[in-house]
Amino acid sequence: MTPKPKLGLLFLHALPLDGSMWGGQRNLLPNSTYMPTLYALGDSIEAWASAAWKHVKEERLIVVGCSVGGSCALEIAAVHPERVAALVLIGTKANHRPDPQLHAAALEMIEECGLEAAWRAFWAPLFSRSASASVLGAAREIFLHQSARDIEKGVTVFHTRPSRGQTLSTFSGPVTIVSGAEDIAPGLKMSAAQASSAREGALITIPDCGHYVPLEKPARLNEILRDVIAAHTPTS
Secondary structure, rough: OOOOOEEEEEEEEOOOOOHHHHHHOOOOOOOOOOOEOOOHOOOOOHHHHHHOOOOOOOOEEEEEEOOOOHHHHHHHHHOOOEEEEEEEEEEEOOEEEEEEHHHHHHHHHHHHHHHHHHHHHHHHOOOOOOOOOHHHHHHHHHHOOOOOOHHHHHHHHHHHOOOOOHHHHHHOOOOOEEEEOOOOOHHHHHHHHHHHOOOOOOEEEEEEOOOOHHOOOHHHHHHHHHHHHOOOOOOO
């Protein structure tokens, strides 16, 4: 019997954080896990996907993305569907309708009011009401490690990304949609619709959790990911 190809695990982070947001998932697949920080990889979601893919050595891959990282995961699945074993999309909106006014307003706030104001306006509200001070503090610390230029780049990549609803609906592998019960972006209704649109889709809702599941509920996310890994790991 021909052995199954070795499996890798690629994590793609949310805006306005970086690859360190996946620290709680670092040991799920030792020596075959990749957690790149995306801002330096280019000026478009296509460039991010291409560069992130080049980090990977394994023949088959589980791609896990949060928010814009999920959009990057869908971009990878669009280009390399034969090598993507499964997708795990957290707080991801596959379809995208550009909003130039919101894009411009976000860039203007960063430039004129600074990163702290942008954090309070755009990203702090995405956490659940029950998120602890330590979780919020850790997220803010990751955020403050980014430069204004990188955050602006991330905002632009987010607002100019292509719509990948068709990729979600035609991808042949399993797609696990993970949503915090209190996530307002994209929200439970849209997450459920996306799970239904996938050929092999499943929705998992996590109570008392907002948009940033890896930070708010890392243990529950790890349970989900272990199940996905087990489903694609050959038994001896």
